[in-house]
Amino acid sequence: MTHFVAGLGTSGTFVGTTRRLKELNPAIRCISLQPDAAFHGLEGWKHMPTAIVPEIYDATLADSNLTVKTEDAYRLVKRAAREEGLLLSPSAAAALDGVSRLPHRSTPAEHAVFVTIFPDSGTKYLSERFWNEL
Numbered sequence: 001m002t003h004f005v006a007g008l009g010t011s012g013t014f015v016g017t018t019r020r021l022k023e024l025n026p027a028i029r030c031i032s033l034q035p036d037a038a039f040h041g042l043e044g045w046k047h048m049p050t051a052i053v054p055e056i057y058d059a060t061l062a063d064s065n066l067t068v069k070t071e072d073a074y075r076l077v078k079r080a081a082r083e084e085g086l087l088l089s090p091s092a093a094a095a096l097d098g099v100s101r102l103p104h105r106s107t108p109a110e111h112a113v114f115v116t117i118f119p120d121s122g123t124k125y126l127s128e129r130f131w132n133e134l
Contacts, residue, residue: 001025005099005116007033007068007091009044011057013117018061029063033098036067041074042094044119066101068094077122089125092118 004021006014011032018030035042038050048057073094080086080093088096095116102114 001028001113001115003029003031003099003102003112003114005031005033005095005102005114007042007045007095007098007117007119008048008057009046009119010054011046012054013119015056015058015061017117022061030061031098031102032062032065033068033095034065035094036069041070042068042091043089044091045094066098068098070094072097077125081122087122088118089120089122091120092122095119 001021004017006017008014014030014032021028021030033045035045035047038047040047046053048059070090073090076093076097077088077090080088080096095118099114099116
């Protein structure tokens with residue numbers, strides 16, 4: 001593994017995993033993801049500049065921080081279902097979108113191994129209304 005990427009909600013997954021990974025291999029790049037705006041549609045995620053920041057959050061742990069757009073995540077939900085047969089939640093799609101936009105300059109592409117977390121599945125988004133709104 002060369003890169004760990006995770007969305008920020010309570011920040012526990014990112015903070016805890018990053019701390020342990022850095023103990024095991026300080027060269028691992030850890031990238032946090034968060035919505036690009038205070039009013040977003042990524043359930044469970046926080047826009048840290050405008051949110052009540054959880055006490056466990058440590059902004060110094062991230063090697064870099066990226067923002068993701070709700071609209072891009074929602075488009076990816078539909079595309080992943082149609083093209084790959086993957087039932088992603090908007091939060092999982094946002095994580096995938098963030099990983100896919102990472103620059104590969106720091107590690108040659110043939111040696112880079114990116115790991116992300118899909119915080120939930122798309123099962124609770126199966127209503128016809130959800131899909132018709134996408």
